[in-house]
Amino acid sequence: MPEKIITLYCFFDDLLKALGHQDDFQAQVSTAEIMTVAAVAVEFFTGNHQKSLDFLTSHHYIKAFSKSRFNRRLHRIPETLWQFSLALLAQIHKRTKTFIVDTFPVPVCRNIRIKRCKIYKGEEYRGYIASKKEYFYGLKVCLIVAASGCTVELVFAPGSTADIDILRSMDFELPGQSALIGDKGFLDRSLETDLKQDANIYLIVPRRSNMKEQLDDLVQWVAGSMRKRVETTFSQLAERLARSVHAVTARGFELKIFLTVLTYSLLG
Numbered sequence: 001m002p003e004k005i006i007t008l009y010c011f012f013d014d015l016l017k018a019l020g021h022q023d024d025f026q027a028q029v030s031t032a033e034i035m036t037v038a039a040v041a042v043e044f045f046t047g048n049h050q051k052s053l054d055f056l057t058s059h060h061y062i063k064a065f066s067k068s069r070f071n072r073r074l075h076r077i078p079e080t081l082w083q084f085s086l087a088l089l090a091q092i093h094k095r096t097k098t099f100i101v102d103t104f105p106v107p108v109c110r111n112i113r114i115k116r117c118k119i120y121k122g123e124e125y126r127g128y129i130a131s132k133k134e135y136f137y138g139l140k141v142c143l144i145v146a147a148s149g150c151t152v153e154l155v156f157a158p159g160s161t162a163d164i165d166i167l168r169s170m171d172f173e174l175p176g177q178s179a180l181i182g183d184k185g186f187l188d189r190s191l192e193t194d195l196k197q198d199a200n201i202y203l204i205v206p207r208r209s210n211m212k213e214q215l216d217d218l219v220q221w222v223a224g225s226m227r228k229r230v231e232t233t234f235s236q237l238a239e240r241l242a243r244s245v246h247a248v249t250a251r252g253f254e255l256k257i258f259l260t261v262l263t264y265s266l267l268g
Contacts, residue, residue: 009036042259090152101182104238108138127159142166149233150265176200
């Protein structure tokens with residue numbers, strides 16, 4: 001645990017220094033420490049900021065700091081800083097040429113409490129989990145993951161959004177001649193053509209049985225093997241986020257999801 005905490009702090013501290021970020025000279029706790037508290041919360045305390053603060057102060061990692069002051073500092077951190085943190089990791093793992101795309105649901109509340117949910121409103125957040133044959137209310141998270149298991153791109157969408165619609169909204173900042181492997185939910189021949197022509201990215205998705213043009217057997221076998229290698233990434237992230245993600249705002253909810261993905265990519 002100490003090694004992971006130090007790794008998180010060093011990562012954020014180095015990132016902020018590289019970006020030229022400077023804290024107010026009156027600040028008792030640095031921005032890197034604030035980011036570390038939030039990351040430690042999702043890694044070790046199921047997102048509970050108070051428990052993270054208590055642990056880090058009692059073990060003298062940071063100075064004593066109230067939760068209210070922590071929350072104010074946390075929400076003042078620009079979203080771009082969080083995005084840069086993932087982008088930095090992504091650059092390291094984009095040396096590969098093989099990537100996998102998949103989605104998983106993150107409920108914001110139990111179905112029985114949907115009417116009382118204040119974070120999100122609307123039927124677009126009611127999604128369906130086909131494997132479990134059940135509905136959920138919340139977000140769908142779409143990840144592009146390198147063969148190493150590190151996330152290089154993620155997008156949040158309302159739970160009812162189709163996988164292929166989320167994929168179309170992504171930036172596809174992948175190296176040329178990359179293979180992006182997905183399941184049948186990402187089948188779109190026009191998108192395959194556009195990605196190949198515009199970005200030199202090969203979207204590899206299994207064909208439906210009634211389609212004339214099928215994937216080559218070898219390509220299909222390799223794609224299936226690659227998906228199995230990183231299935232643990234998606235399953236472990238989904239398992240972590242299936243627990244209650246406590247938040248009172250949409251931004252807080254999404255930040256905890258983002259940090260869960262980031263810390264998993266950084267620490268494994």
